[in-house]
Amino acid sequence: MNRSAFLRKAGVGSLAAVSLPAAFGAQSAFAGPPNGHHVYAFVAFSQASAPAGGLTTPRIGMNGEGTFDPHAGWVKGGGTYQLFDQAHAIPKPLVAHGLWEAKDFVDYDTKGLASYGEIQPAILELKADLEGLGTGLMMTLVCNVGAAGLSTGEEEGWELEGTPFGDFHQLTPAVGITHLSIEGISIMRG
Numbered sequence: 001m002n003r004s005a006f007l008r009k010a011g012v013g014s015l016a017a018v019s020l021p022a023a024f025g026a027q028s029a030f031a032g033p034p035n036g037h038h039v040y041a042f043v044a045f046s047q048a049s050a051p052a053g054g055l056t057t058p059r060i061g062m063n064g065e066g067t068f069d070p071h072a073g074w075v076k077g078g079g080t081y082q083l084f085d086q087a088h089a090i091p092k093p094l095v096a097h098g099l100w101e102a103k104d105f106v107d108y109d110t111k112g113l114a115s116y117g118e119i120q121p122a123i124l125e126l127k128a129d130l131e132g133l134g135t136g137l138m139m140t141l142v143c144n145v146g147a148a149g150l151s152t153g154e155e156e157g158w159e160l161e162g163t164p165f166g167d168f169h170q171l172t173p174a175v176g177i178t179h180l181s182i183e184g185i186s187i188m189r190g
Contacts, residue, residue, distance in 0.1 A: 036072065037186040038108075040124055040141055041065040044157040044176020047086065048166030055095060056087035058165040062158060064100065067187050068124065070108035075126045077102045077187075083133070083165065095165075098131030106138070109152075115182045116148040122180045123152050130163075137162045142170065143180040 066077015078101035106125035157170035
């Protein structure tokens, strides 16, 4: 029985056919066979280590999600970012903000770590374009699984190199979370 027939028999409309797999963020019985894809998702803050661009403590809050295939060497996705000076009083004025887009796959390394459910602790490297901040910037996403004691040896979060405000690195302790999935998971679009 195919997905449409199953959903019709179950009495579920076409909206649910699109949203159920996406809501679970995983390939399910509705999504088809595994395809080599992985998913990334994160919401975290990183900071440049030295004053730059007129800012005392450049900090970026960033989120994103997408799909990548390390065997085929591609990455898709993006999100938003907000750059501000952490040393400024609240409310901290925005210095730059906008959308970002994943452009090129660079590397993916599981560090030989086992998965934990559908989470794969690993490091994903890609090139990204950030509106108003730069193009072809090196971005690194780091996923650890504290609940399983699985660590890549890097702090959870993201890094960004080559901005006019310096290179951004994860905060210690990390402020945010990063998720990399096991192989066979895709972000579904209707």
